[in-house]
Amino acid sequence: MKLVLDTANIDKIKDYLTYLPVAGVTTNPSILKKEGSIDFVEHMKEIRSLIGKERSLHIQVIQEDYQGMLDDAHKILNLIDKDVYIKIPVSKDGLAAIKTLKAEGVNITATAIYSTIQAILAKELGADYLAPYVNRMENLNTDPYEVIYQVAQDCLGSDTEILAASFKNVSQVLKASQAGANYVTVGTDVIDSFLANANIAKATHDFAADWQMNFAKDQI
Ligand code: G3P
Numbered sequence: 217m218k219l220v221l222d223t224a225n226i227d228k229i230k231d232y233l234t235y236l237p238v239a240g241v242t243t244n245p246s247i248l249k250k251e252g253s254i255d256f257v258e259h260m261k262e263i264r265s266l267i268g269k270e271r272s273l274h275i276q277v278i279q280e281d282y283q284g285m286l287d288d289a290h291k292i293l294n295l296i297d298k299d300v301y302i303k304i305p306v307s308k309d310g311l312a313a314i315k316t317l318k319a320e321g322v323n324i325t326a327t328a329i330y331s332t333i334q335a336i337l338a339k340e341l342g343a344d345y346l347a348p349y350v351n352r353m354e355n356l357n358t359d360p361y362e363v364i365y366q367v368a369q370d371c372l373g374s375d376t377e378i379l380a381a382s383f384k385n386v387s388q389v390l391k392a393s394q395a396g397a398n399y400v401t402v403g404t405d406v407i408d409s410f411l412a413n414a415n416i417a418k419a420t421h422d423f424a425a426d427w428q429m430n431f432a433k434d435q436i
Contacts, residue, residue, distance in 0.1 A: 217393040220272070220401035222381060224251050224259065228404050229266055240272035242347075242381065242401040244303065244327070257295045269299055274325045274345070274379075274401075276303035277313070285313035289322060301325040301345060306334040311341060318342035325379060330358065335367040339376045345399065346371075349382035350392050360388075361395040368396025386410065 218239040221232055224247050232238055241263055251259065264273055275296065277288035289302040302317060304310045305328035314324050318341060325345040326338030330353055335346045346367060353360035360380075367378055380397035383389050383406050392400055 217389075217397070218399045220274075220379060220399055221407070222247065222383075222401040222403045224248050224254075224263065225404065226259075226262060226266070229263060232407065233266065236407070238267065238271060239399060240274065240401075241267055242274040242303070242325070242379070244276040245278055247403075260292075260296045260300075264297060272301055272323075272345075273299070274301040274303050276305075276327065280305075280307070280309065282309040282312045282316075285309060286316060289313070289317055293322065299323065303327045303347070304343075306338050311337055314338055314341045314343055327381070329363075330356065332363050332366045332370075335363070335378075336370050339367070339371060339374060343376060345377050345379040347379050347381045347401070348392075348397075350380055350388050351382045351384045353382075354388070361391050364392055364395040364397050 219237055220240040220242055221229055221238060222242050223229065224243045229241060248256065260275060267273060275292050277285045279285055279288050285304055292300055292302060301323040303325045304313050306326050314326060317324055324343045325347055326343040327347040329335050329346055329348040335348060338346055348360060348363055348367065350360040353363065364378060364380060371378065377399055378397040379399040379401055380392035381401045383400070383402050386406060386409060389400050389402055389406065
């Protein structure tokens with residue numbers, strides 16, 4: 217399971233880079249809204265400088281129509297860098313935009329995936345990553361793990377990767393991974409719960425206390 221950060225918060229990204237195996241960063245307009253009145257281009261460039269080119273950066277288009285998505289994609293690529301994965305929602309216009317942008321050689325992350333058929337169509341058009349929305353599917357009484365399993369079977373032998381998204385707890389993250397998602401993009405609320413078990417701190421403290429009670433401080 218490769219971990220991607222579903223946040224645009226600079227302090228959080230800096231912190232996670234110190235102790236997590238970070239494969240990339242994903243954003244969307246709702247995630248960016250949480251950062252307040254930022255300079256979008258400068259903010260994205262700062263994230264890129266933090267994660268480097270060896271990790272993927274995924275930025276979503278804003279407009280909903282075909283031409284608007286193409287315009288947004290070209291602006292993002294020109295203003296930030298050509299290695300960005302352009303996130304395109306899998307609608308009718310989105311599929312058309314994916315088709316055009318892949319013909320131009322653009323990196324694509326197909327997003328807002330709520331069904332197997334959306335994912336398969338985007339994959340057939342050459343999308344590099346497919347982002348099924350796990351928690352949002354569960355809210356709609358769709359089994360996201362069955363969708364991920366079916367998509368993973370369809371992706372066998374292709375270069376398309378599953379980047380599962382929309383998580384509200386660790387259990388969803390692990391189940392998505394077990395169902396076949398090669399990547400998961402996880403928000404700060406769930407990431408911060410990875411190590412939130414108080415027993416970890418207690419065990420660490422107990423070991424340190426036992427050492428200090430039995431050994432001289434200068435032994436190590
Ligand atoms: O990447 C965005 C996707 O994770 C949506 O998440 O929490 O808005 O359902 P959420």
